[in-house]
Amino acid sequence: MKSGAVSKALANGAIWGFIILQLIFFSIAGEYLSLSDKAFMDWENMLLLLKQSAPIGIIAMGMTLVMVNGNIDLSVGATFAIAAIVMLDSMTWPIFASLGDGVIPIAWLLALTVGTLLGALNGLIVWKTGVDAFIVTLGSMLGYRGIVFMFNGENPTSHLNWTLVDFAEAEFLGLATASWFLLIVTFAIWFLMTKTVHGRNAYAIGDNREAAVNAGIRVGPHMMINFAIIGFLAALSAVVFYSESGSVNPNDGQLYELWVITAVVLGGTKITGGAGNVIGTFGGVIAIQLLRKGLGHIGADTSTVNLVIGLILIAVLFLDRQLNVKGKEELKV
Amino acid sequence: MTDVKPVLRLEDIVKTFPGVRALDGVSFSVFPGEVHALMGENGAGKSTLMKVLGGIYQPDGGAIFMEDQQVVMAGPLEAKAKGVMFIHQELSLAAELSVAENIYLGELPRKSFGRVDWAKLTEQTDAILKKLNVSFDAKTRVGDLSIANQQMVEIARALTVDAKAVIFDEPTASLTDAEKVVLFDVIADLKRDGVGIIYISHRMEEIFKITDRISVLRDGQYQGTVNTADSTEESITQMMIGRKLDLSRNASHHELGDVALEVRGLSCGKLYQDINFEVRRGEVVGFYGLVGAGRTEIAETLFGLREPSAGQILLEGEEVRIHSPADAISRGISLVPEDRKGQGLVLGMNCRDNMTLPQVDDLKAGPFVAEGAEVAIFDQYRDRLDIRTPGWRAQAGNLSGGNQQKIVIGKWLSMHPNLLIVDEPTRGIDVGSKSEIHKLLRELAAQGYAVMVISSEMPEVLHVSDRIIAMYSGRVMRTFTSEEVTEDSLIKAISGLSDDKAA
Numbered sequence: 001m002k003s004g005a006v007s008k009a010l011a012n013g014a015i016w017g018f019i020i021l022q023l024i025f026f027s028i029a030g031e032y033l034s035l036s037d038k039a040f041m042d043w044e045n046m047l048l049l050l051k052q053s054a055p056i057g058i059i060a061m062g063m064t065l066v067m068v069n070g071n072i073d074l075s076v077g078a079t080f081a082i083a084a085i086v087m088l089d090s091m092t093w094p095i096f097a098s099l100g101d102g103v104i105p106i107a108w109l110l111a112l113t114v115g116t117l118l119g120a121l122n123g124l125i126v127w128k129t130g131v132d133a134f135i136v137t138l139g140s141m142l143g144y145r146g147i148v149f150m151f152n153g154e155n156p157t158s159h160l161n162w163t164l165v166d167f168a169e170a171e172f173l174g175l176a177t178a179s180w181f182l183l184i185v186t187f188a189i190w191f192l193m194t195k196t197v198h199g200r201n202a203y204a205i206g207d208n209r210e211a212a213v214n215a216g217i218r219v220g221p222h223m224m225i226n227f228a229i230i231g232f233l234a235a236l237s238a239v240v241f242y243s244e245s246g247s248v249n250p251n252d253g254q255l256y257e258l259w260v261i262t263a264v265v266l267g268g269t270k271i272t273g274g275a276g277n278v279i280g281t282f283g284g285v286i287a288i289q290l291l292r293k294g295l296g297h298i299g300a301d302t303s304t305v306n307l308v309i310g311l312i313l314i315a316v317l318f319l320d321r322q323l324n325v326k327g328k329e330e331l332k333v
Numbered sequence: 334m335t336d337v338k339p340v341l342r343l344e345d346i347v348k349t350f351p352g353v354r355a356l357d358g359v360s361f362s363v364f365p366g367e368v369h370a371l372m373g374e375n376g377a378g379k380s381t382l383m384k385v386l387g388g389i390y391q392p393d394g395g396a397i398f399m400e401d402q403q404v405v406m407a408g409p410l411e412a413k414a415k416g417v418m419f420i421h422q423e424l425s426l427a428a429e430l431s432v433a434e435n436i437y438l439g440e441l442p443r444k445s446f447g448r449v450d451w452a453k454l455t456e457q458t459d460a461i462l463k464k465l466n467v468s469f470d471a472k473t474r475v476g477d478l479s480i481a482n483q484q485m486v487e488i489a490r491a492l493t494v495d496a497k498a499v500i501f502d503e504p505t506a507s508l509t510d511a512e513k514v515v516l517f518d519v520i521a522d523l524k525r526d527g528v529g530i531i532y533i534s535h536r537m538e539e540i541f542k543i544t545d546r547i548s549v550l551r552d553g554q555y556q557g558t559v560n561t562a563d564s565t566e567e568s569i570t571q572m573m574i575g576r577k578l579d580l581s582r583n584a585s586h587h588e589l590g591d592v593a594l595e596v597r598g599l600s601c602g603k604l605y606q607d608i609n610f611e612v613r614r615g616e617v618v619g620f621y622g623l624v625g626a627g628r629t630e631i632a633e634t635l636f637g638l639r640e641p642s643a644g645q646i647l648l649e650g651e652e653v654r655i656h657s658p659a660d661a662i663s664r665g666i667s668l669v670p671e672d673r674k675g676q677g678l679v680l681g682m683n684c685r686d687n688m689t690l691p692q693v694d695d696l697k698a699g700p701f702v703a704e705g706a707e708v709a710i711f712d713q714y715r716d717r718l719d720i721r722t723p724g725w726r727a728q729a730g731n732l733s734g735g736n737q738q739k740i741v742i743g744k745w746l747s748m749h750p751n752l753l754i755v756d757e758p759t760r761g762i763d764v765g766s767k768s769e770i771h772k773l774l775r776e777l778a779a780q781g782y783a784v785m786v787i788s789s790e791m792p793e794v795l796h797v798s799d800r801i802i803a804m805y806s807g808r809v810m811r812t813f814t815s816e817e818v819t820e821d822s823l824i825k826a827i828s829g830l831s832d833d834k835a836a
Contacts, residue, residue, distance in 0.1 A: 196447045200430070204438055207427035214425055215439030216410045275429045 014316075015267055015283035019290060026294035033298040040297050047174065049289050054178035055080075057285040058237040059256065060263045061189040062230030064281045067264055068193065069226050070206035070273030071126065071133035076234040077256035078144030079118045083235035084248040085151055087111035088159040101163045112235045118144060119231015123224030133223075141257065148250045160246035168244035181240050185233060190278045192229075202226060206273025262313055263288050338400045339364050340529035341386075341417070341498045347394035348381055355381040356392070359555040361548045363498060363529035368520060370540045370561070371533045373550035374573055374791060379533055382550070383500060387419055388412045399497065416497035420487050420504055428476035433458035435475050436489050461489045464522070466515055481512050488519060498529040505539060517543055535623055537566045537828050549573055566830075567821065574791070574820045590614030591649065593783035594635070594752050599644030604630040605807035608644070612752065612783045617774055619798030620787040622827045626804040628787045629671055632754045636668040637661040648751065662691055667745030671756040671787075673734070677741040680730030684722050685711040687729045688744045714743035718773065735766025742773065753777065754785045759793060771797050791820060805829045 023041055030040040039045075059076050066073050087107045090096065096103040122140050126133045151157070168177050175183075193199035205212045205219050212219055242248055267284030269276025288309060295305045339362035348356040356378050363369045373379050384390040386397065388406030396403050399415060406412045412419075426435050433454050434441065442450040442457070458471035467485050469478060475486060484504065491499050501520070505513050520543060523530060532544055540547065541561060549556040549572040556572045595611040605627030612618045620628040633639045635646065637655040645652050648664055655661050661668070670676035678687050689696060689707045696703045696710075711725045718739045722732055729740060738758065745753060758774065759767040774797050778784055788794045794801055801813045803826035810826040 195449060197441045197443050197449050198447055200434055200441055200449055201439075203430055204427045204434065207429045208425060211425040211427055211435075211438065214409050216413070217439045270429075274427065 015280055015287055018266075019283060019287050022287065022290050022294055026290075026297055029298045030294075040294065045293075047176070047179070049286070049293055050179045050182070051176040052293075053285050053289040054182040055237045055241045056256065056259050056263060056288070057182045057282065058185050058240070059230070059234050060260045060267075060281050060285050061185050061278050062226075062233035063260045063264045064267070064269055064276055064278050065189060065193060065199075065202060065226050066133075066230050067261075067269050067271065068206050068273055068276045069202040069223055070209065071223060071226070072137065072261070073119070073122060073133065073227065073230050074137040074257045075118070075122060075140040075144050076230060076260060077253035078141050078148065079115050079231055079234040080238045080253035080256055081148045081248060081250065082118065082144055083111040083115040083238040084242040084252065085148065085157045086114045087239050088157050088242060088246065088248060089151075091159050091161055101161070104161065104164055108239050111239050112232055115235020115238070116228050116232040119234070120224055120228035122231070123227025126227065127220035127224050145254075152250065154250060156247050156249045158247035161243075164243045165246065168240065178240050178244075181236065185236070186278055186282050189229075193278060198222065198225065203274060206270075207275070259288065262309065266313065266316060337364055339398070340400060341531075342398040342401070343382075343386075343395065344398065345395035346382065346385060346392045346397070348385055348390060348392050355553050356385070357553045357555075359395070359550065359553075361555065361558050363531060365497075365527040365529055366524050367546065368524060368530045368532055368544045370544040370547040371531055371550070372535075372540065372547055372569060372573060377550040377573070378553040379550060380502075381553075383419070383502060383533070386412065386417060386500065413494065416495060418491035418494065418496040418499045420484075420491055420499065420501045426475050426483055426486060428474075430475060431471065432462070432469060432473050432475055432478075432486055432489075433471035435486055436461065436493060438490075440493075457493075458489075461492050464492065465489055465519060481508050484508060485512070485515075488516070492519075496523075496528055498531065499523060500531040500533070502533045503535070504532075505534065505536065513539075535828055537569070537825075537830060540569075541566070566825070570821055570824050573824075589616050590781055590783075592647075593649060594785075595647040595650070596631075596635075597645040597647070599631070599634065599641050599646065601627075601630060601634055601639055601641050603807070604639075605804075608809055610802055610809065610812065612785055614781050614783045615778055616799040617778045617784040617786055617797050619794040619801040620785065620804060621789075621791065621794045621801055621823060622804035624789060625806075626827065627807040628804055629756055632668055632756050632785070632787060635661065635666055635752075635754060637666075662748065665749070665751030667748065667750040667753050669738070669741050669745065669753070669755040669758065671760065673737055673741060673760070674730075678729045678737055680728070682729060683726050684715075684720075684729055684732070684740055685725035687740055688714060688747065690744060692748055710747050711743075714747055718743050718746075719769070733766065734762040735769065738762060738766075738770060739773075742770075746777075750782070752783045752785065754787070756787045757789065758786060758797075759788075759790070767793075791823060795820070795823075803827050 026040045059080070063073060063076070087110065090107045090110050091103050096106060099106070118140070122133075122137055125131065125136045125140075129136070170177055172180060193202065201212065201217050201222055204215070204217060205222055209219060238248075238253070263284035264276070264281050265271060265284070266287055267276070267280030267282070269281065291309055291312075292305050295308065300308075342360075342362040344360050346356050346359040347354070359378070359382060361369070371379055371382070381390065385392050386406065388408045388411050397406060398404065399417075404415060406415070406417070427438065430438075436458055437454060442453045444450045455471045462469070462471065465485055465488065467482065469482055475483060478486070488504070504516060508516060520530060520532075532540070534540060544561050546558055547561055547564060547569060548558040549569065551573060559568070559572075591614055592611045593614050596608055599608040600606045608627075608631060610618065620631070622628050630639060634641050635655065637657045637660045640656075646655065647653070648666075653664060655664065655666070658668075674680060679690065682690075685707050686693075688711050693702055693707070696706045698706075708725060714720070715722070715725075720736050720739045720743065722736060729737060732740070742753075742755070755774065758770050762770065771793065774784060774786060778799070786794070786797055795815075795818065799815055801815070801818055801823065803810045803813065803823055805827050806829065810829070811822075813823065813826075
């Protein structure tokens with residue numbers, strides 16, 4: 001077998017094998033352990049799973065782009081919370097009072113704009129200062145979360161708009177609104193990364209930055225655009241989710257960045273950049289959601305879920321590394 | 334050629350770095366349709382000159398003309414825009430992307446909505462690949478190609494633009510004979526199209542096969558340009574080395590001790606094959622060859638960084654297997670690596686801690702590090718090696734190259750090694766410190782250490798070695814004693830040419 005073929009197969013297909021394995025395991029284990037007598041692999045259950053995957057999944061698509069580009073964004077959870085507050089709070093502003101439901105598109109637009117700007121700000125700092133994206137977004141994660149708490153202290157921000165709730169709970173061709181958003185975003189980012197010059201340059205920059213610079217690619221602007229995109233998607237994830245729930249706690253979205261990164265890495269994106277795709281990420285998102293749901297189905301609690309996902313993540317990366325060592329001629333580390 | 338304007342003309346190019354005049358009045362012209370060889374030893378200034386041409390360095394004096402128009406190369410992009418293309422020895426490709434994307438990196442053809450025009454991209458790429466007669470296609474992932482084929486991708490890049498001048502920097506270093514033929518065909522095509530070509534190589538046979546004229550640099554100074562047809566290997570070699578080189582040879586005058594290291598039939602895949610040599614106590618064995626000849630890889634094997642695929646390593650007559658640097662250190666093998674800053678020192682750490690790094694575990698007082706013992710070791714070797722530092726608290730990164738190298742050497746000496754391997758002992762070190770390091774290596778031999786020196790600088794190898802092992806593409810070509818070695822025979826041996834007189 002050609003070198004790298006196994007790891008490539010892993011990167012491309014293994015996540016789906018893993019998903020099938022989970023489905024089989026939870027279906028069988030569920031027969032014995034589940035408290036309910038409902039089958040795990042029930043169609044309704046799977047549709048619900050897709051809907052529940054949406055908040056993490058929408059952000060994960062942007063994270064795939066940013067990580068392929070050779071960066072990372074830790075601030076998505078905080079951006080998610082800010083966007084939610086902007087949407088829910090702006091609907092109560094007196095200047096929009098006369099608009100009735102006409103406030104909805106304005107609130108959405110405001111939230112999405114804020115998310116995009118916060119993302120672009122991350123990108124601008126990474127571009128202009130040359131500081132590592134990990135550090136920059138670690139800072140903005142704390143900073144943006146600080147803004148969330150400054151806004152309303154420990155209190156939740158709530159506003160229920162029933163038109164909005166109806167929209168969020170609507171189904172079209174059997175799929176929930178959130179599921180549609182996830183699928184559309186997945187397709188859009190897939191298109192961006194595989195079909196456009198910007199997307200291909202993102203791969204080149206993440207793969208060999210020096211080669212990209214020498215080829216005349218303007219690395220900074222590309223990175224800023226990608227950060228703006230992930231900011232937009234974090235906000236989109238928030239507006240979709242909170243249109244239905246109508247209430248945001250200042251702690252909401254915490255640890256989202258870690259779930260998102262876990263999904264992206266499970267989906268085969270290289271943490272050092274240059275390789276990865278949204279189809280794999282989609283698989284990673286589904287796999288995590290399946291694991292959470294499946295373990296719940298057989299009666300495990302949340303802490304067990306976290307432990308298992310952590311172990312699986314490390315096992316996957318270890319396997320990938322083992323398969324990538326190029327034989328004995330390689331310099332040992 | 335009176336009415337033909339040179340595509341590229343360099344006039345009196347000067348480039349100085351602190352303490353070094355890297356280029357000192359270099360002038361030559363390249364005409365359309367000419368293959369112009371640029372020769373010189375490692376460190377003669379070829380790479381610096383190429384960086385000036387490529388806009389990476391700005392010259393301190395002189396001018397560059399293209400077709401009699403003075404030009405300023407402000408950066409790599411500008412050089413490319415002016416039609417000057419480089420084919421680098423070190424590949425700069427994105428391994429995860431396809432061949433086509435790498436060739437058109439930065440200039441992917443677009444359709445509406447910023448989409449990549451894949452059809453056009455593939456078509457253009459296939460046309461170029463066809464010219465190169467290669468076995469892979471536009472969609473192949475670059476990471477799946479052999480190094481030689483990756484080199485072909487680099488070459489393909491130069492063919493995408495309307496190049497006026499193409500510079501090949503050691504392009505055949507990793508090519509097989511069949512691939513070389515293809516490369517030379519490509520060069521012939523370029524030549525026919527009126528492109529000016531600068532060809533940098535150490536390999537005499539290639540130079541005489543494909544070039545029209547040869548320009549020679551030595552120590553940053555331009556030595557002249559000659560017609561290839563009027564030259565011989567001897568005359569070129571003489572221009573490269575010059576005659577003022579009279580560094581004294583340093584054969585040992587003391588008795589040699591026991592064999593410290595013996596290597597029998599050592600091989601490591603494609604990196605080197607069937608290596609045999611021994612190093613005795615009290616002698617310096619020099620390893621000379623081109624970059625990629627396998628010298629560093631042998632050192633890395635002896636230090637436990639690579640696993641040999643065949644052969645034996647004997648220390649003091651006893652066969653050993655070295656699986657890791659920790660193994661090597663415990664058996665008394667020390668390596669002063671090539672990349673001092675990257676591999677030899679922890680730059681942010683102070684001098685004392687750098688020096689005692691490998692033995693800090695042995696210097697414990699109970700569970701704690703014995704700082705007093707560390708300072709004592711540092712003081713001892715500072716005096717012995719004459720390391721100039723404000724004190725042990727100084728950060729290693731702030732010292733000069735020569736003093737940094739002495740710290741690395743001191744680090745190993747304080748462990749009393751059986752074998753000291755020094756890879757490129759004076760790379761990036763100023764002239765004064767250079768001779769100090771050379772003196773130090775000789776002294777160590779005189780004190781009974783077994784020393785291996787790997788160097789790409791001929792004067793250095795000649796100066797410090799008792800014996801010289803000449804390597805060429807993973808094999809030992811010849812072993813010279815310091816009495817019999819000549820510059821000429823050494824250059825021939827490392828260029829893969831057999832020396833008639835020696836045979």
